[in-house]
Amino acid sequence: MSSVRTVPTLDDVARKAGVSTATVSRCLNSPERVVERTRTKVMRAVEDLGYTPNFGAKVMAAKRTFTIGAIIPTMENAIFARGLQAFQEELHARGYTLLVSSTSYRPEIEAEQVRALVARGADGLLLIGYARHPDLYRYLRQREIPTLLAWAFLPGADQPCIGFDNRRSMQALANKVIAMGHRDIAMISGIVEGNDRAEGRRQGIIDALLENGMDPAAMPIIETPYDIDNGAEAFEQLLRGGTRPTVVMCGNDVLAAGAMRRARELGISVPDDISITGFDDIELARILTPSLTTVHVPHREMGRRAAAELVRMVEHESKGQPEQLDSSIMLRDSLKRIP
Template identity: 45%
Template sequence: MTDSTQSIGIRDVARAANVSTATVSRALNRPDSVSEKLRDRITTAIRDLGYIPDASARALSSRRTRTIGAIVPTVDNAMFARGLQALQSYLASQNYLLLLATNEYDLEIELEQARNLVSRGIDGLILRGDARHPDLRRMLMAHAIPFVNVGVYDPDKPYPSVGVDNEAAGQRITRHLMDLGHRRVATVSAIHRNNDRAQARSRGVLTVLADHGAQPPAQWQMQVNYNLDEARQAARTLFGQDDHPTAVICGNDVIAYGVMLEAIRMGLKVPDDVSFVGFDDLDWSRHLNPSLTTIHMPTDEIWVCAGQWLTASLAGEPTIPHRELDFSLVVRESTAPPPR
């Protein structure tokens, strides 16, 4: 950056746009408070001059940094990446910056990451699920930082949430298999530790199976990490003996990919010999051969709604603490009635 660029200030922008410095300040801090035509004129002046607003000065004057933090378990997950992209696009449209951290499904790590984000002056925080270290909520309340739980819908809790009813989603996908006639069903879920979404889905699945007298034996109830290698190992365990299930309910689409592809590699025909279902409806699910029956989750909408709740809360606007979004069953080629 040159010295001439460093010397450019808000007065230069105001002069180039032929407006007052107060108008430029409003356009930067509260874009909706100026007309679109005026905002475009100021934006053009900023771009032509190469002006970079001083974030620290703006934070001092408004007591806001216009920064939102988000903590997710991992970025090695297509659903998180997709949701975060939608969130970042929305926040950018509202002149907010997104700071991201991961917790590896560890509540102690999440607490430390939250402290780091708070120390950097975030205005609000988005958290995945509702499994929390007890000190985290106390810290956020002490610093008056609003937060919202994303990916879950729990109106019985006092903490704002935006998501789907994961237990109901588990019930829906299981009823699909029951309607087809399956009673020998295995489950390969994501690890339940500190993952209330996986726990809720499994709870819904097992409830419906029990209602139909199809409770799977312990060896057919497996938990694996979010990767293809462990999913394929689960398939080798399930189908490495003559007595195997006619259907497998997987905790997410990636796990379903691994289990189903390994079953095919072992010589089983899908869905003639065994059916598979997943959750999330990732893009690859409709391109597989056979394509995957799954539960569609409105990922983009969930994360954008969480961002909308935070920005509205920070603006002092009235907000609804809990918002439930609809999931849907997507039936494709990986499910059929069980073999006779």
């Protein structure tokens, strides 16, 4: 059908320029090793033919790709988007290309994507959180793929990671909430199974309760996927059960936004009738009415540092330095002091 004008190869360029393939290759990869006159001749041929090197062949021969892969649970969440954007910008500045894929929070898809990226020659990998099957870690180690975990910091983890301590951060917020007089606390949590961040956040609240001599078992918890509508639904469900809590602490800002929306729909005033808190401090938090009390996480900073460290790992300048970032509590209007 279509004219089978085949894609030009190194060979075509060499022939057209009247030199060997080695010379063309050198022109492209280490121009200083070839004399001016030859180089311009070759470059002309490259232009004329519209030649672009075949990446697969290149990788196979050279064993380096200058590609970093990142695998995130979902692209829909602003948290990852932010950090990843910074990650990508930093990588680009260092001459690396970022390839992203997502897993919809499904471990088996993550494993698949890891293999896909490794097979495609990724020099290094960025993964979210530390909870995953040992086999996957074993695979990565065997392949000697530098891997950095982000969005989590587990003191003493054996994988290099960069992030913050989800548990401690949430504990700090819960302590604040308690200090403001709240005793009837409820929580809307993300799905904990296979998600160390969600798990850490839930534990953080429990830690705070214990610390203050309260009973964690008495706290109503609803576990639901991260999603606005789910937040709304969970909030309503929480209200149906027995005594109304004075505060609903949410596993992230998105859930909190859903809860606030439903509160409004039900004619319940935040924070006068009930307080609500979030986690992440995405832009949403400042836009909501009332503005959302939450835990601020330095996403961009994390993305940037992750890129720097991962490149160092790939270039064998570091074995992976764990790095803990600070989170901070953003007190805003959605949380009210109880008399």
